[in-house]
Amino acid sequence: MALDTLERSAPPIFRQGLSATTKLVLLALLSILLMASDHRFKISQPLRSGIAIVLAPLQWLSLQPARAVNGLGQYFGNLEEAQDAAQNFQTRTIAQAQRLQQVEQLTQENAQLRQLLDLRKQMAGPSQAVEVLYDTADPYTDRVVVDRGQIGGIVQGAAVIDAGGVVGQVTRVYPLVSEVTLLTDRDQSIPVMNARTGSRHVAMGDPSMPGGALELKFVPASTDVKQGDLLTTSGIDGVYPPGLHVGIVSQIDRRVDSSFARVHATPAAKARGRHLLVLMPVKDWPPAPAAHPEPKRNGKGRSPAPSAAPASSGAKP
Numbered sequence: 001m002a003l004d005t006l007e008r009s010a011p012p013i014f015r016q017g018l019s020a021t022t023k024l025v026l027l028a029l030l031s032i033l034l035m036a037s038d039h040r041f042k043i044s045q046p047l048r049s050g051i052a053i054v055l056a057p058l059q060w061l062s063l064q065p066a067r068a069v070n071g072l073g074q075y076f077g078n079l080e081e082a083q084d085a086a087q088n089f090q091t092r093t094i095a096q097a098q099r100l101q102q103v104e105q106l107t108q109e110n111a112q113l114r115q116l117l118d119l120r121k122q123m124a125g126p127s128q129a130v131e132v133l134y135d136t137a138d139p140y141t142d143r144v145v146v147d148r149g150q151i152g153g154i155v156q157g158a159a160v161i162d163a164g165g166v167v168g169q170v171t172r173v174y175p176l177v178s179e180v181t182l183l184t185d186r187d188q189s190i191p192v193m194n195a196r197t198g199s200r201h202v203a204m205g206d207p208s209m210p211g212g213a214l215e216l217k218f219v220p221a222s223t224d225v226k227q228g229d230l231l232t233t234s235g236i237d238g239v240y241p242p243g244l245h246v247g248i249v250s251q252i253d254r255r256v257d258s259s260f261a262r263v264h265a266t267p268a269a270k271a272r273g274r275h276l277l278v279l280m281p282v283k284d285w286p287p288a289p290a291a292h293p294e295p296k297r298n299g300k301g302r303s304p305a306p307s308a309a310p311a312s313s314g315a316k317p
Contacts, residue, residue: 015017034201043299107245128153130147131275132144132145132275140183141187142188142205142212146276150173151176152176156172156173158239158279159281160278161276162273162275164245164268166183169181182212183203183247186207189204190246191237191240192216194229196226197224201231202218214246214265218260219263221255221258232245238282238283241279246268247267249267
């Protein structure tokens with residue numbers, strides 16, 4: 001008997017239960033009934049609550065990787081923003097500090113210019129305000145370069161002062177700039193006078209002292225000089241006008257084996273400002289205009305009448 005002639009379906013005696021279509025219809029009706037009952041009477045609410053309680057830890061664990069990635073991204077983003085904010089704040093702080101320093105510098109320069117303006121009004125001779133450009137490169141000299149020269153009317157030998165006193169003297173003049181030798185230079189000398197006693201001396205620069213100083217040369221040991229005496233210009237050299245402050249006596253060394261005393265003084269203009277005042281030598285100052293006396297007035301407030309012209313020789317008496 002051939003195999004393809006065998007019947008593959010089960011015999012009717014082994015068929016049990018409903019057909020698949022019937023089961024599908026019944027299950028669909030049951031599902032609709034359950035959904036309606038649950039919507040009406042909330043039958044599955046306790047079951048859902050229990051399932052939610054059981055699944056809550058699993059849900060929390062499943063969300064942690066995503067939260068960790070988001071947290072790391074937010075952390076690095078906030079860190080970068082904080083670094084940028086700190087850098088911007090530091091930049092603004094430096095800019096504000098720079099502006100504050102410039103304001104302080106401008107305030108000091110304004111005060112110096114006001115002092116020089118008042119000092120210029122007190123000087124009877126011609127003067128010019130100059131600005132210090134830089135110090136000279138020679139380490140063995142004490143000189144500065146100012147921004148005016150021969151074209152600006154600066155002459156060699158002019159005195160240079162500031163609000164504190166004498167700064168130095170113009171020693172070299174170029175077309176656009178000039179070189180000023182300070183009083184503390186070893187080659188610079190200035191005639192001075194003790195304001196307390198009136199004695200005259202010659203002061204020379206002493207760069208060996210810290211910060212620079214002045215030394216009075218050939219001062220007899222018996223000379224009346226004390227610490228704190230004010231030294232001013234004597235005016236006998238025809239360069240410096242008399243009465244300008246030069247320095248304060250700071251140290252006196254009287255030795256037994258020497259007939260001269262070593263007297264050191266602190267320069268009055270020890271604070272080098274940015275702006276200075278150049279005075280023309282006193283010998284080049286224009287003469288002061290002569291004052292015209294006012295005519296006397298009589299008791300009635302009128303000027304006396306001019307005297308009558310003398311009679312001519314040909315007139316009769």
